[in-house]
Amino acid sequence: MRIEISQLTKTYKGGVHALDGLDLDVPTGMYGLLGSNGAGKTTLMRIMAGLLRPTSGSVRIGGHDITTTDGRLAVLRALGYLPQDVGVYPDLTARRFLDYIALLKGLDSRSARRRRIGELLEVVALTEQADRKLKGFSGGMLRRVGIAQALLADPRLLIVDEPTTGLDPEERIRFRTLLSQLAGDRTVLLSTHIVDDVAQTCRSLAVLAKGRLLFRGGVGELVAFADRRVWTVSTAGPAPAQGRIVAALPEGAGMRYRMVSLTRPAANAEPAEPTLEDGYLALMESAQATVPTP
Amino acid sequence: MTATLRYEFLMQIRRPSLWIVYGLVFAVLVATLPYLTLDLGFRDADLVKAAMTTAAKLIMTLLPIVYGCMVADRLVRDRRLGVDAVLDSTPAGRTGRLIGKYVGVCAATAVPLALVYFGRAVVYTVTEGKPAALGWSAVVFLTSMLPGLIYLGALALIGPLLVPPMLFRVLFVIYWFWGNLIPATMMPTLSRTIFSATGDYASYGFFLQERLALYEGEPEAALDFLRPAFSPAVAWLWMGVMVALAVALLSAARLHAIRSES
């Protein structure tokens, strides 16, 4: 399902401009939404999930306008949503909880429901814990219940908000691999502040900062942002003053820095191969000069 | 709506604290009120009817406190737990879900109370050998008890949207004694008015008409204009008032939700 966002603005009651004239087109497939904390990712996703009304602007998902009652309903029928802080009823078992949500999503046939829940428990590797109460589940397990819940009605649009925060490295990798596999002909919109999650799963992405779009395009294009801007510097003295340090490794008596900088940060600096993270940092670096703080 | 009704019912009825708190208050009820003898001094010709009405009156003194307190956290806990985002992003209608929650939660929370009532009716039937008690208990439950529970359930579900559930429970207990139990002459109160939830208007209006003398000759109290004389017509009016209050409270909750969506 294609998502077309135009001139989307959300101002919270306190006067916070969480989204500020956002224009964005999201195609089918896996799509990353990258931004630091407070960038407006959750706000955007809550608007798309019909939980929040935009202050102005329009969002069309699969041709449906989400601000109309009918449009919203049509979108919700095709939507799977994993909220940032997914909540469950602690007194239900995983299977029971999924059964309840499946009913709310209109899976009325008991046998179809049972089959679908069985499949999904298998997908998220919770079959063995399925009949335990959710109050005993770890954060990672709850996240998996959350994704199973989102997939119940076989959604054409899957929105996942920071799904890997708080997971241990193995779980994180498993989880994002699962998301990529789910993409196929679906639209999967993944929000995160972890660059690596996007690097490992998405071909295209958008970068959000302070409610505005800083970048949209392919992963390669964002990496290219850091072309000729990534350097390694070995020094025994103080760190170079200009540019942004990405990594610091002790080396002999001194340090070896990896840096993003528009100009050569030190005389002995060597150019280095950029990564997506470098591209993101370079983007942030150059944006700071152009995006005024509200 | 039916899915929410079913699951809210299940979650509430399996809640251990529901049974424990009801158990404790029931023990207080048995210890302090004539639940075992059902003797409030009524000498009605129809003793069975009077006994079943008495049982209802006794139960509607203390157990609604438990009922209200146990309903109180059910609506707001969706937000506290963070399930609301999951529920709200399903295509299920929110009004239907609110009604399902209301009916499911209130029905489950009323189960122990109903058991205490109908249990007494069964015991009465067996010990007195009067099967009519079963029929009367059903009628009395529907007319004297259920309308009050319908209103109180809505109040307790919605109230915590405005104040935290723990504070609401304290206020609810105060409200219960002030607005339903204390004598009307003590201070301006909703006690014994058409807005009181204890069910006296139905009990006296329908079943204990010979006992109207009990309330006669009382000194005047504030808000007496809200205390029409008992009669079947006023009993029906009271039932209507209870249901109307519930509908008003639930509608207010929907409006509140729509407003806070933005």
Ligand SMILES: Nc1ncnc2c1ncn2[C@@H]1O[C@H](COP(=O)(O)OP(=O)(O)O)[C@@H](O)[C@H]1O
């Ligand atoms: N309910 C709210 N009321 C007021 N301000 C909010 C609310 N939710 C988020 N914000 C503010 O909006 C901005 C964007 O928040 P959010 O969308 O959560 O960003 P992200 O998910 O990218 O971290 C932040 O400045 C945040 O403080």
Ligand SMILES: [Mg+2]
């Ligand atoms: Mg967020």
